[in-house]
Amino acid sequence: MKLMLNMTINNEKISVEIEPDSRLLDVLRDDLGLLGTKEGCGVGECGACTVIIDGKTANSCVTLAASMEGCDIKTIEYLSKNGKLHPMQKSFIDNSALQCGFCTPGFVLSGVNLLERNPNPTEEEIKEGISGNICRCTGYEQIVKAVEDVRDEKYIKDGACDE
């Protein structure tokens, strides 16, 4: 059984033929070529596959693609779509908040989504906001700092961050 899945990905309406038991992660990577979404564990523990679904983060490795009918999905590719870096991306670079980079797209999206939902989080709330993403390299400290800098509006949105 195959079915057509219609969803909005990074502001673009997309229809793709899928199998009903496919994971959203595989559809994004294998069918749509959105390779910034990574697979680290496949059981929803590491957060490398984080995407934003209808305004909230989710692990695409434990999300059924078929359930995404009509949903609005944002992946890491969305953030720098217009050729500019999102302030969160700029802040990650400036704060050395990444090393191997494999977990980075997931962290950036968790950070962005956290500030969308709570523009003024405390340090503890930031730590909670990124707690579904595991990083083995950085020890999280500089990631928390990167989110704090964006919270503190160190970067002027839209325009200040040339790629």
Place this chain on the structure above:
Amino acid sequence: MLNYFRPKTIKECLECITDDRVYIAGGTDLLVEMRNGHDLSKKTLIDLSHIPELKGVKKIDGGLEIMACTSHDDLVLNKDVNKSLKVLSDACRTVGSPQIRNMGTIGGSIGTASPASDPMPALMLADGSAVIINKKGEIREEKLEKFVVKPGITTLKNDELILSVKVKSLEDYKQSFFKIGRRKALAIARLNFAMAILKNKDNTIKDIKIVVGAALPVTKRFYDIEKQLIGKKLTEKIIEKISKDISDQVLEIAGPRKSSEYKIPVIKNIISRMLKDMEV
């Protein structure tokens, strides 16, 4: 061949139900099971994620009705839950991670019947019962401690669907939730506890509710011990006795296992600590 249905109403959903049905709501448990070998290839997969009727929290007489596909995150934020059953929102906040809380649902949390479920102690504390509908549209209600039979097994029949969970309001009670995990996020409960106390003016106990999770195959509420305490004051002696009685009961039911070595003394310590904290 896997059949897949994505009904938009409860009525449509009931029509899809077959003997080989498998439900999916958030997917956070089912997709892990599929990865671990749960073969769906000859099953009927019913996707509950597009049924608006199954989402949200309704006020009912004396409590709340939480629809089955309400996410943990919604329960963390829901005003009515925070007002009448704070302990549930506290418990939901300890589930997995933000991503899991955004996708995972309360119905899933009950339906998978995990002994380490974090919302379960809070739900049982509030006399939670599962509201179940069958293919014919008949509705039954069952207390959660009956509904959950053993790990992974509930009384839900093949032609049934969990509609909601009804809980009593504990607005007047002092409530508390405590979880022990190996880390502060993404933690599976090693043990979890929920407690609620209502006092009389003379500081005697008007009502008390105590639940321990992750210690036994099914999360347990200690009704008999609760009853003994009504009208009493929480003296140090009583606290000592209750915590010992509860840990003794757990040991009696569980039998001596490797994990008991850790869990039994810790249950005693934590019950005592929570009762003391409630007294302050």
Place this chain on the structure above:
Amino acid sequence: MSLFEYTSSKYNLIGKDIKRVDGLEKVTGKAIYAADLYKKNMLYGGNVRIKEYPAKINKVNIDEAIKIPGVVEIITCFDKKAKKHSWADYCYLTDEVKFCGDVVAIVAAESKKTLDKAIKSIKVEYELQEGVYTIEDALKEDAPIIREKGVGLVDGIPSKDKKGNIFRDSYYPIRKGDVEEGFKKCDVIIEREFTVPFIDQAYIEPEACIVYHDPKDGSITGEASAQNPFFTRRYLADASDCNMSEARLIQRTLGGSFGGKEEGVGVQIGRAAMLHKATGRPVKMVNTREESLIDSSKRHAINFKYKIGATKEGKILAIEGTLVANCGAYNNQTQFMNWRASVHSAGVYEIPNVKTDTYGVFTNNVHGGAMRGYSSPQVIFAQEQLMNELARALDMDSVELRRKNIIRQNSRTATNQLITEEVILEEMMDELLKRTDYYNKKKEYEAFNKNSAKIKKGINLVSSFRGAGLGAEGVDANGAFIQATEDGSVIINTGLAENGQGLQTAYAQIAAEPLGITIDKIHFHSVDTHAIADSGMTVASRGTTMGAQSMKLAAEKLAMLFKEHAAEKLNISIDRIACKDNYFYDIDDFPANYRSEKRASFKDICNERLWDGKQMAVYEWFRPALNEYDHHTGQGKAFPTYTYNACIAEVEIDTEIGEIKVKKVTSGLDCGRVINPNMIKGQMFGGIVMGIGYAITEEIELNKGKILNDNFDSYILPTSMDVPEMDLVLFESETKEGTFGAKSIGEPSTEAVAAAIAGSVGHALNKNVNHLPCSLESILKYID
């Protein structure tokens, strides 16, 4: 004072917070990791394993699998096409399964789903055999012999005259002075045992590779998540049965390694190469997390037995020890790792009499390998708890005991190496003691603990050192290639690899500094084995301290050529040429006047040289002086230089549930020369959190060789919410060794952390913490 300060650097780029040169690709999700590669006509490869070990395979039934549409190739261990043994100790395929990672068949299919289906439908018939799983059992006289090459103990020493389970090549003794005599003069002697479990590197990117035929040059090309591309090429050529010159390995962006993407990735690419050879099509293999956990090497489990003695004043006179590592079923690492373990087996202390024996035993477990420290986190844990115990026995403050015995300038180490360089360890300790208010806190916590049954508080300082680079383990040689282009930009290329640690950025700084150009002019060419020579492995925290030596040499040589050119052009003598920000100047005009007209741009010089046919590229080779070392006695110069480390952990323990809250970790590191402060801090923050995992939650749980916790829901890594307050202190010291004087950073950042946490737990509970991890359950056991 040797505290690093931002203003202290006399350089343009060295010692500055240069932003990561690979940051943009990584924050945008555009960086391509091996699993992100898709080729036209590509097949997915996978492995068939069994779930009990050891076992003799009788039959691999593929009848059902081969009928599945989309299954293209199956090679079983009985197949003529199968190459079973790799060039190293490990097997690509085997009919004698010795551990959980062993593979009995490999499959190639058109899709991932078909592949999974095929693997599940393959039935393996086998006979279970008697296995050996623990170090204790492996050493028993009647233990089954796991490996032909295993030897036994004669008078406590591994000897080839006897059969057994000991990996003979991994045996290293240290014999310094006379321990018997030493112990006779001691007032206090204690004996203690310690154990540590296997743990996993747990990089977030699981191992992946793709093997294909590149028609451009006919090479068999592998692209892989390889920590050591040349090492991985060996497996690619070996399994493809071709010349190494025909096997090309390209390292993709690596999603973390910490020592783990060595043999596992090698064996994986060997299997992919076999499927590629059989099908003629590109084959991609990507491990699941479960496969990564069962197949990849682990930080070795080690059992320690120590005896140490001191005078009542606290002068340590003798130490004796046996360190036995669990090698697993196959091993290509313990013979190197144990050398390092033996060198550091007496800690960072000057002890006149030392006798230690270090060896590994074969068991039917996953193999031990490299993981950030290469024995040091284990050894420092045991050694430092031993110091705490000795202090307790002497009724002496543990810091004072350390102070009385630490290695200083002109001390002799356990290998009798005379330390001639500056040693700033005591100064580091004092700075950390001051910053943490150690003595007051210690007093305060001890008073608090007397009155508190539920909560206990502890603080502990540990000190350690680490030989920088390979030392006498191998030759720390390396080569680098720099080429300038006519627009003034520069490509740098080396055999050492970016593994996430920031090597590209550090190398860009090291190359740009002598050339006087800005970082944006440098492009780092990541490793392609067809484009650069083997420079040894990116291991042992050698990348910057030793591996970049050739990069500096090459940059200096190219700079000299360009300075000559500039001198001629500006008509001044070469010794008056200075360079900065892509310009050459007269030194008199510099820096006050460096917008002066008397300057030549790097770009113009490049352009002129190209059209004049003058040299624009340099390849340089660096080979350090060899260390004189006697492996029979363990005496001699082990390393050219050492990184010193002091670490203080503070904990609060909830004794009713066994929960440890790490309140603060203060870590001091002797960096030699700081190259990039922010990136060093990144290493240190990450190292501390990795150390917290080792101290409290991480352990590979084994049952008869089967790994029970094979994903991140049960293998417990620290999250952002488990991170304590961290205070980092960067020190600089004088050394003639190391690129610009830099010492090792990556491994020292983590190696003392678990020891410090365990020590503070020991202080809080007034107990000897003799095992890692300090889990909820283990803490309750320490409580009376």
